[in-house]
Amino acid sequence: MAYHALVEFASPREQPWTAQQVKFSAHGPDGASVSLVVDLLNDACDGPRAGIPAVIWQVVALAATSAGDVGITYATPAP
Template identity: 75%
Template sequence: MDLSATGEPVIVQEDTQVHVGIDIRPGTLTLTRNGKDFAVYHALVEFASVHGDPWVAQEAKFSAKGPDGKSVALTADLLNEACDGPRAGVPAAIWKVVALAATSAGDVGITYAAPNRA
């Protein structure tokens, strides 16, 4: 190989949003909407950092199979209306998915802690 290198490379995240996709083992997460159960097989979590503030999870999009076997997309908004904290009523299992996605995103500088739910 005719290459040489100097310096210490650093990843710079210029965009203030990062989308992290993770595959979910079938049968381990079921979301219910309007009385119908949906078996989740993939999640895409959107994280954001504004002006260097800590990363926060904004939204989780789920790919799931419905009772009829057809694929559907389900979205969970994770920030409250004022965008200054977590939305009330988000199931703990969804926050676990967010934590798993944050772990996967560690190499772009995302550090994440689940919100305190009083």
């Protein structure tokens, strides 16, 4: 089974880059695909959404590491 995570970054209101959304997807043994989309910014788009599990932020931080290759710098939100 293959798992994928795609993280979208944004710079709301000309602030530093932040993770906006992450989409997890997988294909099961039967070939069917499933996905889960998590909005990471709060409704005002001025900070992280409350209640996001730490493991999701770990995935986002891994994606941000490779995003640094294109000039995006990122820090995981403080709990």
